[in-house]
Amino acid sequence: MLLKLMKQNLSSLSATVTMCLTKHPEVLNPFWYSVKIASAHIIVLASYSAYGKYTPQYEWLEAELPKVDRTKTPWLIVLVHSPWYNSYNYHYMEGETMRVMFEPWFVKYKVDVVFAGHVHAYERSERISNTGYNITNGRCRPLKDQSAPVYINIGDGGNIEGLASNMTNPQPEYSAYREASFGHAILEIKNRTHAHYSWH
Numbered sequence: 001m002l003l004k005l006m007k008q009n010l011s012s013l014s015a016t017v018t019m020c021l022t023k024h025p026e027v028l029n030p031f032w033y034s035v036k037i038a039s040a041h042i043i044v045l046a047s048y049s050a051y052g053k054y055t056p057q058y059e060w061l062e063a064e065l066p067k068v069d070r071t072k073t074p075w076l077i078v079l080v081h082s083p084w085y086n087s088y089n090y091h092y093m094e095g096e097t098m099r100v101m102f103e104p105w106f107v108k109y110k111v112d113v114v115f116a117g118h119v120h121a122y123e124r125s126e127r128i129s130n131t132g133y134n135i136t137n138g139r140c141r142p143l144k145d146q147s148a149p150v151y152i153n154i155g156d157g158g159n160i161e162g163l164a165s166n167m168t169n170p171q172p173e174y175s176a177y178r179e180a181s182f183g184h185a186i187l188e189i190k191n192r193t194h195a196h197y198s199w200h
Contacts (some may be wrong), residue, residue: 003048027100039189041073047081047118054110065109074192076111083116083153084127085142087175090136090164091118105129107147110154113187114151117155121164122199123178125151142174150176154199 031046031168043064051057068076082095084103095116106114108127130141156163165180185199 011115029176032060036073039073039192040075040077040078041068042077044079045098045102046070047095047098051101053101058101061105065105068109075189075195076109077187078106078111078114078149080114080116082118083123083151083155084114085123085128085151086116086153087123087168087172087178088119088121088164088180089166090120090155094118099130101184102114103129106149107145108130110147111149112195114149115151116151117157119153119164120161121153121158121180122156122183123151123153124176124199125174126156126176128174143197144174152185152197154185156181158182169178 009073031049032044034041034043036042042181043061045051045061046057047055049055051061070076071143080095082091082098084095086100096103125142126144127146127148127150128142129145130143131145163180163182167178167180171178183200185197188198190196
C-alpha cells in the first residue's frame with residue numbers, strides 16, 4: 001500500500017514538473033532558474049549541483065544577474081538550500097564555498113534578501129558581506145554592508161529530526177536574531193521600496 005502511494009505521489013510530481021517546463025520552456029534546468037512574480041525577480045540556486053567557475057550553474061547566474069531590470073522588478077530575491085551565514089552548529093559553513101563564488105555578485109547587483117533552509121531553526125542576519133577578505137588583510141569577519149542582502153535561514157517548518165538548538169556562543173555580530181523553534185514567515189511586498197517581513 002505504501003509503495004503504491006509513493007508511486008502515485010512521484011507520478012504527480014513528475015507531471016507537475018513536466019507541465020511547468022512545458023509552460024515555461026526558458027527553464028532548461030529545474031535545479032536553478034528564475035521567475036518574475038509581480039515586482040520581484042526570484043532566483044533559485046542549487047546548493048548541491050556544481051557551481052564552480054565555468055560550470056553550467058555559474059555561467060547561468062553570471063548571465064542572469066545582468067538581465068534583472070530593477071525598473072520592472074525592483075525586488076531581487078535569491079533562494080538556496082544551504083545557508084551561507086549560519087551561527088548554529090548544525091550544517092555550519094556547508095554553504096561557504098557557494099558564498100565565496102557568488103557573494104561578490106550578490107553585493108554588486110544588490111540582492112535584497114537570500115532565503116535558505118537546511119538548518120531546522122530560524123535566523124536573520126544584518127545586511128552583511130564578507131567580500132573584503134583576502135589572505136593578507138586578516139579581515140575574516142562579515143561586515144555590515146548596505147549593498148549586501150539580508151540572509152534569512154527559515155528551515156524551521158518542521159521535520160522528523162527535531163529542532164537545531166545547538167548554537168554558537170556568543171551570538172555573532174552579523175546575526176540579528178535567532179531562535180530554535182518551529183515557525184513560518186510571510187514576505188509581503190508593498191511597493192517598489194517597501195516590504196513587510198514577519199516570522200511566526
